Structure formats: structure tokens, C-alpha cells
Amino acid sequence: MPTIRVSIRDLERLLGKQLSGEDVKKYLPFLKCEIEMLENDLLEYEANHDRPDIFSAEGLARGLRPFMGLASKELQFKPSSVKGFAEDIPERPYVALAVVRDLSLDDEAVRQIMQLQEKLASTYGRDRRKASIGVYDLDKITPPVYYKLADPDSTFFIPLEASREMSLRKALEETKQGQLYGYIIAGMRKYPVLADSTGQILSLAPIVNGETSKVDVRTRNILIDSTSIDKETAINLVTIMALNIAERSSSGIVEIVEVSTPTGEKIVSPKTEAQILVLNVDEVNGLLGTRLEADDIAQLLRNHYYEIIQNDGKKLKVKVPLFRLDVKSWVDVAEDVSISLGYHVLGAEADSLPPSTHPGRIHPIEAFSRKIRDILIGMGYTEVSNYIMSNEFTQLTRFGLKTSMYLVSNPKSERFTGLRVWLTPGLLDAVVENSSKQSVIKIFEVGDVIMPGEGEGEPVVERKLGVAISHEKSTLTDGLSLIASIFDLINAEYKFLRDKNEGFLEERFTSIYVNGERVGFVGEIHPKILYELGVANPVVVAEVSLSKLIKLIQQY
Structure with a gap:
């Protein structure tokens, strides 16, 4: 979840009321915020990823007012004289704009605006790949505003915080933002920019804004933009940005800007029609x-x-x-x-329930899982914990699997679009994350997977053990010997039978059977997948259904 830092004094100014430490601890939970630090003037809190409206002090103050008995700020929506025009940019086709007027800013207010901009771009904007946000001093701009393609070598501007003019291409190579996010547009023949009617470059989208139109403590009127691969996302981000910044406006004026597109479509933002x-x-x-x-x-x-x-x-x-x-x-x-x-x-209401007639006890699968964890930790393995949510590419497409998984109808993140059906993809991601830091990786996970039932049947929930081993000389034998050791310790009779599976090397994949029933597998990940992920060492994975295994052991 995003971590937000605000000044208590700034929050008090927005609320028009002093706050004690007890007030903060009392009221923030109403917004599902978890306090990380409350020290002197600094408040640091975790906000839910689905509440971008409280990614800054302005939104936090707005959210707290009703619970503190304070009146809300009235906003005025007006059509703007500022107009926008967009060229056809297939790689990033949408731009949305808005204006907020009559602001009074200081250093902390500017920091909050920049924090909101960055948090929105990194979460909803998927680190700017899906969408980015920009803010500009409107009084330093000559409208209308143009979203267009520009030659990277013959177009010059001064990037934010830079001291000299440079070409768009040089900005990608030499600025910090260009080095971090330049890959998003590096493959384009021309680069997308936002410019005013004089040709002043406001931003190299979605990489870095221009220095000449930056927002500072003297700014009174702000232009907001969002460029995106998705129209709704662009409008949503501009809406959040405009409504939050307007909390600092003496007049509460938010201007609605219309952007004309090559198709004749008008992109109008911020939103004014409520759901x-x-x-x-x-x-x-x-x-x-x-x-x-x-x-x-x-x-x-x-x-x-x-x-x-x-x-x-x-x-x-x-x-x-x-x-x-x-x-x-x-x-x-x-x-x-x-x-x-x-x-x-x-x-x-739970206080009125009748008392329990017997003490609680650990569920057998939990007790069994604990035993498996203890065994692997004793063998020098490190436990990892991955989300039960995943996505189709990670779970299925990467391995060439044709099976299905439960999907979320309206996912808030491209990473989490459905429920995982096996542990191996998450373990492989952990190997990728750590392969440049450790020469030998020995990790495991004990967790649930959810597989679709046959036809319209109920979902099948299984507790599984997953293990990944990766080092310069790791082979199938490493996985087989590990599973053999675990099964010997829990007194389970087993057989290894040669098998094959998509995403694994042929002749290097084995199914595990207990009492005639398949309970898991051991295999070497196919080098093609490892190459695509940038993993140099071989990776051996084992996965066992603990739900099946505990029942089979109990049959003996």
C-alpha cells in the first residue's frame, strides 16, 4: 500500500482546526489508513491502494472533515477558456486536462501536490506505463495546449530541475526520470510532448516536465494533464488531481477543459457527472x-x-x-x-453469543503445514509468501498452459486479475527478484491455490507446498532428493514416475505418486522461460498438494 507523508501543521491549516495525537489516532481509521509514524510535525500513514483520493494532505483533510463535525469545502465547476488539441499518437492516444484557480501555495503545499502526482502515476498509472500526471503553472503558458509528436533530435527544452536546454533524446539519456522511464517511449520514431501555442514544451510525456512552466510557491493557477493508453484512466487521474488541489483554492474554482481529438471525439475532464x-x-x-x-x-x-x-x-x-x-x-x-x-x-453482538463448550484447536491441515515448514527451515530453506491473486500471463501464458483460472470482473491492477492455480509462478518471480543478489537460492512457500471446478462445480481449494532451487549446478536431482527427504521424515511411501509438462524441460520432469495417487511434481524450468526472465542459473521447482498428502498418509 502507498505510504503517504504529510505535515500536521499543513493538515491543520486545511481543516481549520488543531489536531492532537489522539485525534489523529481516532479519526484516520475511518479512512482505512494505518499510521506508520506520528512524530512532532510528521504524520506517515499507509493508504489503501484503492483510495487515491487520500494520497495527499488535501484528500486526507477532506475525508476527515465529516467525522470531525467540520463543513466540507464547496467547489465550483466552470467551462474553461483553455482548450486542448491532440494528434494521433497510437502508442499513447489519450490526454485529459483540467484547470484549478486561485491557489495559495507554500513549500509544503507544493510537496503534497508532487507527492500526489507521483503516487497516482506509480499506482494507477502502473509506473507511468498506463498513465502519467503533470502539473504546470498556467500563468507561464500561452493556450491552447497541444498534445503532439515531436522529433527527438531537433526539439529542445529544459527538463525539470535541469540547468540547460537539451534535446528530447538527450533528456531520455541524461535525466534521472529519463533513465527510469525512458524505455516507455524509446522505441518510438517521434516522442509525445505537451506544448503551448508558442511551442514551449511543457512535458516530454510521460517522462519529465519542463522547467519553464513548473509549479512553485508563486503559482496561483494550475493546469493539470494526464496522458494515457486508456481514456477513462486519464480522466479519472485528472479528476482526483483537480479535486484535491482545489482544496487549497480560495474560490474553489475547477475549470472543465475540452480536448479535441483527430477522430472528432471530445475528451472532457474533470468528471462532473456522479455515478x-x-x-x-x-x-x-x-x-x-x-x-x-x-x-x-x-x-x-x-x-x-x-x-x-x-x-x-x-x-x-x-x-x-x-x-x-x-x-x-x-x-x-x-x-x-x-x-x-x-x-x-x-x-x-458477539458478546451475547453463548460460551464455547470446548477449547479451540489447530485444524489438521494447519498442523501439517507447520510441520512441513519446520522441516524445510531446518534444511536451510527460506520461506516466501506470495499473494493468492495473480494474473493469466504469469500463471498460464508464460508456461504455455491451456487451463483456466478464476478472474476478477473489474480488477484494479494488471498484476492481480485472478486467483492463482499453482505456486510455481510466484516462486519463479521470487527467484527472478533475487537471482542478481544471491548465487544460491533455496526457497519454499506453503499456501492455498484455487482451481475452477468441473463444469459449474464448486471451486477446488488446495493447500500446497512449493519449493524452488536455483544455483549454477542445480538439476532435477536436487528436487528429487529434497522431496525424498521430506517424505521419509513424514513416513509417506512415494514413487517418482517420468512425465512431461508445458514450461519444463522434457526428460527433466517427474510426477510424484503416493498410494497410487498423483500428489505433485518435480521439474526443471525450461531455459526459454528463464532466458526471457533474465535468469542465468537453472531453476528446479517442486510442488506438492498437502491437502491430498495428509489424507493419503492418514489412510496408512
Whole structure:
């Protein structure tokens, strides 16, 4: 989760109220923020990745106001005289713009704007690959604004924080931002830039802004842009940026900018039309285990800036705040109800439950997993823990597998689009991450995988053990001897039978059988995959179903 740093004094200025340490500890959990550090004037907190609106002090202050009994800031949306024009740029086709006026900034305010810009670009923008954000001093610009392609060798500008003018290509080679993100556009014949009507280069998108139009403490009016491979993402990021920056505006004026595209389409941002959702009161109560009336729910939702547009006692029709990108369905709204109500209130009913008649005990699969962990740690292996969420490329495509996996209908991240079906891909990623740091890698993971059931059947959840061994001379024998040692220690009779599998070397893949049932495999990852991942040493992987194994052992 993103870690955000804010000044308590700046937060107090935005709120118009002093904050004690106890206030901070009391109110931040209402926004699902976890305090990492609270020392003198510094507050450092982790924000949920799906709440980009609180990636800076401005959004945090806005979110805290209702819970602290403070009035919200009123914003005014107006059409802008600033216009944008976009050329056809197939590799990064979309640009969105907005203007915020009448700002009063100091060094901390500028730091917060830059922090928000970078956090949005690194999370929602996928480290700028999907989208990037830029902010500019509007009074240093002569509109209209053009998003176009420029020759990398004959187009010059002064990159941000640089002291001299350089070509676009040199900016990719010599600036820190160019070295970090230049690969995104390095293969293009011409580079995408944002420029004003005088030809001033505002930014080399999505790499680095220009020094001549940078935002500083003297800036009063800001132009915001986002370039992206996805139109909705560009508009969303500009919306978040504009609404947060507007918290520092004396007038609250946010101007809507229209960008004309070669196809005749108009890209208009920021968003001004709120998403509308309908909540069934009984469904909300059923989900939360509460007995709330419609009026109670309505009041709780006002703490999160929802506008109630209809309430018939059984259903609520609500407008979702423009800055809440995470709200997709009534379930998300119900979560906000639970947060306003307080998790301590939701759990209070447990106090009335009858006492337990026997002490708790460890589930057999957990006890077995602990034993396996102890064995491997004793053998000098390091445990890793990967997310149960993964994606189709990592789990299936990379290995040439034709099977299926459960996918998320609306994933917030390209890395996490579905539920993993085996542990090997995660172990291989760990090897890739560490192969340049260690000459010998011996790691393992004990975790669950979820495989689709046959037809319309229920999903199959399995506890598995995965092991990866990588060093200059690692071979299939390393994996076979390890599995043999583990099975001997748990008194399981086993057989190794030669087999084959996509993604593994032929003649270097073996299936493991216990009591006639296949429980796992040992194999050497195919060199083609390792070459693509930049891994020089061979990688041996073993994977065993502990769920199957424990049942077979109990049969003896």
C-alpha cells in the first residue's frame, strides 16, 4: 500500500482546526489508513491502494472533515477558456486536462501536490506505463495546449530541475526520470510532448516536465494533464488531481477543459457527472448483520460525501462522490456504512453469543503445514509468501498452459486479475527478484491455490507446498532428493514416475505418486522461460498438494 507523508501543521491549516495525537489516532481509521509514524510535525500513514483520493494532505483533510463535525469545502465547476488539441499518437492516444484557480501555495503545499502526482502515476498509472500526471503553472503558458509528436533530435527544452536546454533524446539519456522511464517511449520514431501555442514544451510525456512552466510557491493557477493508453484512466487521474488541489483554492474554482481529438471525439475532464447506485436496505443489513433503517444508512453515508437523491424507506438512491474511484457497486457503499457505524459496533453482538463448550484447536491441515515448514527451515530453506491473486500471463501464458483460472470482473491492477492455480509462478518471480543478489537460492512457500471446478462445480481449494532451487549446478536431482527427504521424515511411501509438462524441460520432469495417487511434481524450468526472465542459473521447482498428502498418509 502507498505510504503517504504529510505535515500536521499543513493538515491543520486545511481543516481549520488543531489536531492532537489522539485525534489523529481516532479519526484516520475511518479512512482505512494505518499510521506508520506520528512524530512532532510528521504524520506517515499507509493508504489503501484503492483510495487515491487520500494520497495527499488535501484528500486526507477532506475525508476527515465529516467525522470531525467540520463543513466540507464547496467547489465550483466552470467551462474553461483553455482548450486542448491532440494528434494521433497510437502508442499513447489519450490526454485529459483540467484547470484549478486561485491557489495559495507554500513549500509544503507544493510537496503534497508532487507527492500526489507521483503516487497516482506509480499506482494507477502502473509506473507511468498506463498513465502519467503533470502539473504546470498556467500563468507561464500561452493556450491552447497541444498534445503532439515531436522529433527527438531537433526539439529542445529544459527538463525539470535541469540547468540547460537539451534535446528530447538527450533528456531520455541524461535525466534521472529519463533513465527510469525512458524505455516507455524509446522505441518510438517521434516522442509525445505537451506544448503551448508558442511551442514551449511543457512535458516530454510521460517522462519529465519542463522547467519553464513548473509549479512553485508563486503559482496561483494550475493546469493539470494526464496522458494515457486508456481514456477513462486519464480522466479519472485528472479528476482526483483537480479535486484535491482545489482544496487549497480560495474560490474553489475547477475549470472543465475540452480536448479535441483527430477522430472528432471530445475528451472532457474533470468528471462532473456522479455515478448513481441503488441500495436495498435489507441487503445492506443482511451483509453487515445490522438492523439499520434507511434514514440511519443515509446519515452514515453523508460522512463519506454520498448525496442521497431518493429514500423510500426500503431503497436508497445515492450519488457517489466524484473522487471515489473505488466505489463500483452497492457492496462498496455498504462498506462505507460499516466504517461510519464502526467495526466495534458491528462486533458487539458477539458478546451475547453463548460460551464455547470446548477449547479451540489447530485444524489438521494447519498442523501439517507447520510441520512441513519446520522441516524445510531446518534444511536451510527460506520461506516466501506470495499473494493468492495473480494474473493469466504469469500463471498460464508464460508456461504455455491451456487451463483456466478464476478472474476478477473489474480488477484494479494488471498484476492481480485472478486467483492463482499453482505456486510455481510466484516462486519463479521470487527467484527472478533475487537471482542478481544471491548465487544460491533455496526457497519454499506453503499456501492455498484455487482451481475452477468441473463444469459449474464448486471451486477446488488446495493447500500446497512449493519449493524452488536455483544455483549454477542445480538439476532435477536436487528436487528429487529434497522431496525424498521430506517424505521419509513424514513416513509417506512415494514413487517418482517420468512425465512431461508445458514450461519444463522434457526428460527433466517427474510426477510424484503416493498410494497410487498423483500428489505433485518435480521439474526443471525450461531455459526459454528463464532466458526471457533474465535468469542465468537453472531453476528446479517442486510442488506438492498437502491437502491430498495428509489424507493419503492418514489412510496408512
